[in-house]
Amino acid sequence: MPNVTATTTLTIQRTAAQPSTFTxxxxxxxxxxxxxxxxxxxxxxDLAYRWECGGQRICxxxxxxxxxxxxxxxxxxxxxxRAYQLAPLEGFSVEQDLVIDxxxxxxxxxxxxxxxxxxxxxxASQAEAEASKHLRSCIECWACVSVCPVSxxxxxxxxxxxxxxxxxxxxxxxxxxxxxxxxxxxxxxxxATCPTCRRCADVCPKAIDVYTDAIQVLEHIT
Amino acid sequence: MTLFINDTYQTDVLVIGAGGAGLRAGxxxxxxxxxxxxxxxxxxxxxxxxxxxxxxxxxxxxxxPLNNPEIHLQDTLAGGAYLNRGSLARAMTYEAxxxxxxxxxxxxxxxxDAHGNIAQRFSGKQTQPHTIFxxxxxxxxxxAGLVEHTRKLNIPVWTxxxxxxxxxxxxASGGRQVAGALVIDQHSGQITLVQARSIVLCSGGxxxxxxxxxxxxxxxxxxxxxxxxxxxxxxxxxxVQFHPTGMIIPSAMRGKLxxxxxxxxxGRLFNRDGDRFMTHYNPExxxxxxxxxxxxxxxxxxxxxxxxINGGVYLSVAxxxxxxxxxRLPTMLEQFLAAGVDIRTQPMEIHPSxxxxxxxxxxxxxxxxxxxxxxxxxxxxxGDHGGNRxxxxxxxxxxxxGRRAAISAxxxxxxxxxxxxxxxxxxxxxxxxxxxRIAQPFSSxxxxxxxxxxxQALADLQAVMWEKVGIKRQAAELIAxxxxxxxxxxxxRAAVRASDDRLxxxxxxxxxxxxxxxxxxARAIVxxxxxREDSRGAHFRRDFPLPVTDWERRNIVLRADRDTxxxxxxxxSLL
Numbered sequence: 001m002p003n004v005t006a007t008t009t010l011t012i013q014r015t016a017a018q019p020s021t022f023t024x025x026x027x028x029x030x031x032x033x034x035x036x037x038x039x040x041x042x043x044x045x046d047l048a049y050r051w052e053c054g055g056q057r058i059c060x061x062x063x064x065x066x067x068x069x070x071x072x073x074x075x076x077x078x079x080x081x082r083a084y085q086l087a088p089l090e091g092f093s094v095e096q097d098l099v100i101d102x103x104x105x106x107x108x109x110x111x112x113x114x115x116x117x118x119x120x121x122x123x124a125s126q127a128e129a130e131a132s133k134h135l136r137s138c139i140e141c142w143a144c145v146s147v148c149p150v151s152x153x154x155x156x157x158x159x160x161x162x163x164x165x166x167x168x169x170x171x172x173x174x175x176x177x178x179x180x181x182x183x184x185x186x187x188x189x190x191x192a193t194c195p196t197c198r199r200c201a202d203v204c205p206k207a208i209d210v211y212t213d214a215i216q217v218l219e220h221i222t
Numbered sequence: 223m224t225l226f227i228n229d230t231y232q233t234d235v236l237v238i239g240a241g242g243a244g245l246r247a248g249x250x251x252x253x254x255x256x257x258x259x260x261x262x263x264x265x266x267x268x269x270x271x272x273x274x275x276x277x278x279x280x281x282x283x284x285x286x287p288l289n290n291p292e293i294h295l296q297d298t299l300a301g302g303a304y305l306n307r308g309s310l311a312r313a314m315t316y317e318a319x320x321x322x323x324x325x326x327x328x329x330x331x332x333x334x335d336a337h338g339n340i341a342q343r344f345s346g347k348q349t350q351p352h353t354i355f356x357x358x359x360x361x362x363x364x365x366a367g368l369v370e371h372t373r374k375l376n377i378p379v380w381t382x383x384x385x386x387x388x389x390x391x392x393x394a395s396g397g398r399q400v401a402g403a404l405v406i407d408q409h410s411g412q413i414t415l416v417q418a419r420s421i422v423l424c425s426g427g428x429x430x431x432x433x434x435x436x437x438x439x440x441x442x443x444x445x446x447x448x449x450x451x452x453x454x455x456x457x458x459x460x461x462v463q464f465h466p467t468g469m470i471i472p473s474a475m476r477g478k479l480x481x482x483x484x485x486x487x488x489g490r491l492f493n494r495d496g497d498r499f500m501t502h503y504n505p506e507x508x509x510x511x512x513x514x515x516x517x518x519x520x521x522x523x524x525x526x527x528x529x530x531i532n533g534g535v536y537l538s539v540a541x542x543x544x545x546x547x548x549x550r551l552p553t554m555l556e557q558f559l560a561a562g563v564d565i566r567t568q569p570m571e572i573h574p575s576x577x578x579x580x581x582x583x584x585x586x587x588x589x590x591x592x593x594x595x596x597x598x599x600x601x602x603x604x605g606d607h608g609g610n611r612x613x614x615x616x617x618x619x620x621x622x623x624g625r626r627a628a629i630s631a632x633x634x635x636x637x638x639x640x641x642x643x644x645x646x647x648x649x650x651x652x653x654x655x656x657x658x659r660i661a662q663p664f665s666s667x668x669x670x671x672x673x674x675x676x677x678q679a680l681a682d683l684q685a686v687m688w689e690k691v692g693i694k695r696q697a698a699e700l701i702a703x704x705x706x707x708x709x710x711x712x713x714x715r716a717a718v719r720a721s722d723d724r725l726x727x728x729x730x731x732x733x734x735x736x737x738x739x740x741x742x743x744a745r746a747i748v749x750x751x752x753x754r755e756d757s758r759g760a761h762f763r764r765d766f767p768l769p770v771t772d773w774e775r776r777n778i779v780l781r782a783d784r785d786t787x788x789x790x791x792x793x794x795s796l797l
Contacts (some may be wrong), residue, residue, distance in 0.1 A: 027472070029473060030474040031474065040677075041675070041677035041678075045675065045677075045720075045722075045729070046721070046722060046724075046727070046729075048727045048729070050265070052264050052265075052268045052272075052440060053272065053438055054438065055475060056479070056553070056557075057556075058359060058553075059272050059273070060265075061265050061268045075560070077560065095727075096409075097727075099409075110373050114370060114373060115328075115370035116327070118327065123334065124338050125334065125338040126334040126338055129331050129334040130334075132331065133331070133356075136356075137359070137362075138366075139267075139362065
């Protein structure tokens with residue numbers, strides 16, 4: 001084995017300072033999140049970032065931009081002797097360093113009634129269970145919203161809200177008129193202005209395509 | 223630095239923690255029309271429960287006429303080495319079907335079989351297949367439903383807030399009861415005194431005490447320490463579950479969970495020589511023996527020199543149809559592909575990883591502790607799982623006991639409000655003492671001490687716990703661990719400091735407080751592990767390698783006594 005220590009370098013866009021560059025030792029299998037943890041345990045104890053599951057790609061809180069693209073920091077492998085540019089998710093106000101402020105976005109999400117409005121009957125078949133399964137895998141990491149031009153142009157709609165509306169539209173138990181709720185949430189704006197760039201699908205850790213999997217579903221239900 | 227209360231807030235019921243138990247508790251209290259506040263260290267939906275993969279155990283007789291709650295109960299008691307508090311295990315197993323129905327009302331959809339019934343599979347040590355699931359991300363699916371229902375009921379949740387301490391107050395009869403909590407907003411550093419008529423503690427486990435763990439960042443043993451500081455009783459603290467299958471390579475992924483459903487689907491364990499070694503340890507149940515047995519078997523194989531070059535063993539599903547792996551184990555497939563292993567054709571390399579604390583606050587079947595007004599559920603409580611938790615029972619327990627603790631807390635709060643409209647006053651001296659305690663990470667280190675970062679101090683703690691309080695224990699190592707922890711606790715107070723004194727976004731400040739919680743809890747584990755000269759459930763003593771009859775159905779109950787603990791040994795009623 002060659003006795004050379006590989007490193008990984010992160011340049012982080014920070015709130016109160018110029019972007020700061022840090023170099024940490026590389027270990028095999030290390031994620032971008034692991035590198036952030038080394039930095040905060042060493043050179044930059046004041047670095048603000050979120051993490052919980054730490055590599056299971058399931059809690060959804062560590063989404064940031066790496067080299068411009070939204071990713072789950074815990075799910076992106078760092079490479080030896082490579083440099084990365086890190087920034088908070090685009091389109092959100094930043095609280096501190098890599099931590100974004102979700103409060104207003106969560107309020108808008110809640111306005112979409114993102115919960116089961118009981119129509120009073122259970123799931124009856126495997127097909128009924130499967131219908132919404134893909135959309136139910138959403139972990140609310142906000143990556144889709146960060147890249148969605150429609151989400152940032154409107155005060156009333158965002159990609160995640162549309163995913164939730166479609167998830168309940170495909171749930172046969174749900175008693176609400178999800179089409180009407182989607183129209184209230186400017187479904188028409190979405191239909192008219194979504195450039196179908198499919199960046200939402202590219203950045204979603206669960207490969208949800210907001211246009212195909214949500215908008216088109218909501219357009220066609222009655 | 224002197225810290226101050228920035229704000230006060232009053233609620234009938236305070237729920238601490240927003241995982242499976244905490245959200246279920248919040249929903250129950252709110253559903254009864256009682257004012258509730260949920261406080262959570264992480265964003266809503268991101269609690270450790272979302273990392274549960276395998277499933278939830280429930281006997282659905284309507285789906286499988288051969289199954290019933292009594293079988294689930296007997297499996298749970300056998301799995302727990304008959305150390306369970308019977309009333310808790312009974313509540314969990316008999317009520318699980320109703321709580322599963324609740325979850326589906328909240329929005330969850332468990333995977334169905336071809337007939338449209340909820341599908342069930344085997345997990346470890348089950349007589350009938352009790353485990354229901356959503357792929358291999360059941361915890362996330364359950365959290366999503368609980369979050370949705372929490373939003374529907376418009377329950378206030380303070381996310382990214384840290385509860386540093388609990389307070390008691392004198393009640394009308396001259397006794398003490400729980401009365402509030404000190405809560406730090408981790409973004410602003412603002413401190414709120416929350417007054418509550420009752421509290422439900424659902425703060426989760428303490429996996430972060432160990433260097434190799436499957437646990438989330440938040441699992442820093444906070445709830446055990448909150449309870450210990452108030453003299454609340456803990457039970458079974460020596461019972462620490464090591465999940466048999468954690469990842470081992472690459473090193474950065476060490477400890478990461480490899481779900482039990484890999485074995486539930488038919489996964490096989492092999493040592494370096496290709497020997498399916500479970501034939502020597504439990505030929506009847508093989509890979510689906512109890513987690514304690516399988517973890518020890520793997521550990522023993524590695525210790526005997528039959529492990530892989532990386533110090534683990536092989537787990538293989540390569541004999542299964544690739545479609546089954548893709549449909550039933552998608553997370554595992556993805557996780558190992560990221561590590562360069564295609565589990566459809568190649569074996570995984572695994573080693574046990576710290577996973578769950580069976581011990582915790584000693585509660586009755588309605589969540590009550592020995593401190594009036596304080597209730598607990600979920601991993602922070604103890605007794606339901608006995609000496610070893612069955613895979614799938616944590617999700618069942620948090621739903622059943624989370625609801626029950628909430629019912630108790632809501633009733634308690636309503637009764638209190640009738641007796642006395644005003645909230646019980648919390649003594650200023652207690653508040654001042656807590657404010658001084660949490661300001662301590664900002665003070666100068668003691669004379670002649672160099673400041674130590676909380677990250678470094680945590681690594682020291684994790685090394686002690688992994689090396690000396692692990693899968694197989696012995697007196698000499700436990701005594702050494704106790705000495706190490708006493709030293710680390712003294713060092714924590716003398717020299718472990720945050721590197722600056724800003725209040726907003728000061729991760730190191732909170733890390734110092736979490737470290738205190740972990741050190742205090744770790745000492746409770748060591749105390750109980752040393753006391754139990756016996757091998758039973760997850761607790762294995764090399765110096766007492768066989769079950770000792772005197773310890774049969776006996777539990778260790780601890781409470782704080784100045785700088786250490788005192789204990790009683792109780793005979794467990796399995797009824």
